[in-house]
Amino acid sequence: MTDFTQRTRRSAAAMRGIVAAAAAVLGLASCGGGGSNPLDNPSSLQNPPLQTTQRLAFAYFQYCVFPIFNLQLPIRFANGQTAVNTCAASGCHDNANGTGGAFRVIPNAQPIDLTNPANTADIIRASDMYKNFYSAQGEVVFGSTTLSRILAKPMLINVLHGGGLIFDSAQDANARKIQYWINNPTNGVDEFSPTTYFMFTPATPSPANCNTQ
Numbered sequence: 001m002t003d004f005t006q007r008t009r010r011s012a013a014a015m016r017g018i019v020a021a022a023a024a025v026l027g028l029a030s031c032g033g034g035g036s037n038p039l040d041n042p043s044s045l046q047n048p049p050l051q052t053t054q055r056l057a058f059a060y061f062q063y064c065v066f067p068i069f070n071l072q073l074p075i076r077f078a079n080g081q082t083a084v085n086t087c088a089a090s091g092c093h094d095n096a097n098g099t100g101g102a103f104r105v106i107p108n109a110q111p112i113d114l115t116n117p118a119n120t121a122d123i124i125r126a127s128d129m130y131k132n133f134y135s136a137q138g139e140v141v142f143g144s145t146t147l148s149r150i151l152a153k154p155m156l157i158n159v160l161h162g163g164g165l166i167f168d169s170a171q172d173a174n175a176r177k178i179q180y181w182i183n184n185p186t187n188g189v190d191e192f193s194p195t196t197y198f199m200f201t202p203a204t205p206s207p208a209n210c211n212t213q
Contacts, residue, residue, distance in 0.1 A: 054142050055186045057196035058124070061133045062111055064199075064210035065181050068174045069093070069105045069132075075164040083164070087154075092163050095131075100163065103150065104135045114192065114205060121192055133191070145170075145179045176212040 069087040076082050088107035090097040095104040109128035112119055124130050139150035146152055152159050154166035155175065167175040180199065189195055200209035 054188075055191040056133075056137050056140065056181055057184060057186060057199055058130070058133055058191040059114055059196055059205040060181050060184070060199045060210070061136065062114075062129055063205050063207045064177045065136065066109070066129065066132055067207060068177065070107055071174070073166055073174075075166060077164040085163070087163070087166075102135070103139050105132055121190065124192065140182055142182075142185055145182050148182050151175060151178050151182065173212075177210055180210075180212045 072084050072086055074082065074084055085092065086107075087093050088105040092098055093100040093103050093105045095106045098104060106128040109132050112124050112127055112129050136150055139148060141147040146157050149159065151157070151167075153161040154163070155170070156165050170176070170179065184196070184199055186193060186196060197203040197205060199211050200206060201211055202209060
């Protein structure tokens with residue numbers, strides 16, 4: 001083999017190495033996590049628009065799911081440390097100062113009187129409570145509780161959660177409410193329909209009447 005042929009092959013191999021390294025750098029850059037902390041989230045994250053006519057029940061969210069976000073809950077971290085905090089805390093999913101990805105909570109959102117005919121769908125959709133509902137629904141994969149991040153993250157089901165382990169098991173009382181909400185979509189009617197009131201016993205929306213099965 002001539003010196004010229006050897007030099008040509010070495011040059012080609014070196015060029016392939018440079019191209020591969022550049023591709024790897026570009027690949028890493030596209031993986032997200034722009035901050036120095038891999039758990040940081042950019043402030044520009046938005047919930048994707050819903051691509052289906054399916055909805056979850058607003059009444060059940062308002063009375064049964066939303067209160068969970070304001071509860072002081074025990075947390076266990078991977079390093080063994082424990083803490084107590086709320087999902088809506090300023091360092092977590094608070095809409096103003098939270099760092100917890102696209103899911104945002106307005107902690108002081110007021111309940112909407114669903115029996116008042118003056119509260120039309122348009123009025124409800126402009127409320128803080130509905131903004132919370134929409135944000136939470138954006139974390140749901142219809143038909144799958146384990147793929148829905150609103151449940152998978154606090155249970156650490158195949159996904160990291162900067163807020164640690166919140167629900168030890170699917171039998172946790174609060175986890176069961178979230179599961180029930182996910183598993184009972186509106187089946188073609190809008191999210192405010194009284195047909196969703198079967199989710200309460202008796203069928204009157206109230207925090208005391210939340211079904212879980």
